[in-house]
Amino acid sequence: MLSNLGQLLRYRGLIQTLVARELKARYRGSVLGVFWSFVNPLLLLLVYNFVFTTVMPRGEIVDLEPYAVFLFCGLLPWTWFSSSLSDGANVLIMNGNLIKKVMFPAEILPIVAVISNMFHFLFGLPILAGFLIYYAVPVRLAELVWFPFVVAVQFILTLGFAMVLSALTVHFRDIKDLLANLLTLWFFATPIIYPMSFLSDRGKAIMDLNPFAHLAISYQEILFYDGPFGHWKWLLALAAAGLVLFLFGYALFDRLRDSFAEEV
């Protein structure tokens, strides 16, 4: 398995090419083209902002101004996470002819799914920056250095999930449908549209079990809230957990690899 893992580095040219292909093909034929990568999160943000400021005003909680920035801090990484998972679950089946007909390193496919969604996330960052500047949200440089680390933790965690899901979905097609609903639940069970302080003590304790909550809180603490980044201990723990999940996911994938060509 470790030697296989080492091979991943050899495939980086292929990964690069495939990610470029995904990004190119994604918006091919549309008028806005790659601008959709910017417009999409913006539109999503406007929808949620409209719902939670106009349709259902939040009332008493005042420390959430400007709400759009708070929302964006959680929404942008969530979009990366959730679309990577749903793409990852599909990716082996979608590319069945590659697996069945060509000698092709299958583990590249979930990796490509995660990376191309990461690019959409990265394309969204300038918009987030624009919001921060527009609302003059104070961001400390000392906190900002944590940002790449949070992205890295999210990457390894997402990759772990994507590996497990892609390998299992080949055998259990139900995962695809189940996942769509599970992701909706997961979204509302994560402090993205509401702050952590919204929850009771018991709710907070449960929330600690949600890996994505720690990521969302980290993003929010770094970019939105004043004060020092106090969540780093949780983040380190999550990094370790993410690494374990990735290794587990890769091992599972490796174990089931030979069955893909027959089951896809």
Next chain:
Amino acid sequence: MTTPAIDIDRVTKIYRRHGHSRQFATLKSALLTGSLVAQLRPEESFSALTDVSLQVPRGVSYGVIGSNGSGKSTLLKLVAGITKPTRGAVTVDGRVSALIELGAGFHPEISGRENVFINGIMLGLTRREITRRFDEIVEFAELEEFIDAPVKTYSSGMYMRLGFAVAVHVDPDILLVDEVLAVGDEGFSLKCLDKFAEFKRRGKTILLVTHGLSMVERFCDEAVWLESGECKTSGDPKRVVQMYLADVEQLEDELLAAADAKAQASVQADDAGETADEDAAAPMPESEPEVPPEEAADDPVPAEQTPPPPEGEHAEVDEESGLVNMFTANEGRWGSGAVRIEEVTLEGDRGAGHVFHTGDRMTIRMKIRAVQPVQDFAFGISIFSSDGVCCFGTNTDIEELESASLRGSGEVEFVIERLDLVEGTYKLDVAAHKRDGFSYDYHRLLYTFRVKSRTKDVGIYRPRHVWRFTDNVRFKATSAPTAASDGADAVADVASD
């Protein structure tokens, strides 16, 4: 002594066959019953290859033939490394390019140009190598004008051509080809063949899976014949192809025999219901036939023109053309039963069977039995092609054999010295009837035989023939094989003239 390019050592590949329960297994049930791991284990298995060993030496073109489902493609996938053998080992020495599915991995939305790069990288080339070969690839695929259009706008032929062009320009040491020569038009196919020939010249190894047997004979240095996952024979391609063809014929023979037996059995069932009539008919052999005698006397009818049977529904004969449409004419059996044809066998040079070659001798043997002695009788046969044309029909009466007496059991043989029919499937009527056409026992299209020929001539009848030329008309000596198959004498004639 160099190592072989491909070494397949006692390889067995077992596929799991999904049982009914596996088909509907869901994550939920797997989790509920805790059988997640058990679900991933095969519950019923099917062996696509069993203990197959073969070695393909470097620089050899190796053909793999066999009927559908014999394991050819599995073999190729194992060599390509797409699947792993269940037991045994596959060792491949050199860069492999597999023409298994052309253009697998093309993305429909992006241009041909970008797809060439991506596909090339997938097949193991570097970006620089592709840039260097790019023009050559596009030229080979004949897509200069369309290379910047998205691949989804390509016709299937263009798609295949591009896929083929990329795959052969990977410059593999070992080329795996799975039945992909049906790519593009005639011109492109020839180009592909040229490309293969070039590979061969350059000492590359080619493993070719195909149903085109002539291609194997012409192109390959060695061949293997797989049958239900086992290696039947391997070696000289001509010998392997001949053995395979002989086996296919035998199989055809069995199928035809089974089909005939089924048709006869269904008629037999009808017949059982008619035995009562038979007894009724039997005591009146001298009674008036349906056709007035005077008319019958000057119009002796051959078997296939026998007036429609009493039931009238067994066959449809087009009065004007005399054609019997095989698709509307049912197989059937009718007649009074006073004389019964109990068994019909077809015999060729190699004993009883259903498959013959053009020019073979064919004997139609009927076992007959007269329930009681009769004086007025005739035997007839006719041969129909599969589109219902009567190729030949005759009976003893037409041929002016006057019946005298028939009692008890006996045999009738109809010997065709040379079965000069072109390739195709034929059906046979046999009958025992009165000279005026009244049926004793009429077997309608109950027997099938197939004529095979290596000459693909057309029509129905293949007369013995020779071509003669004056000295200034010359043919190359190699053009002979087409004629040599079943007309060795004809060729000799050409040569001597």
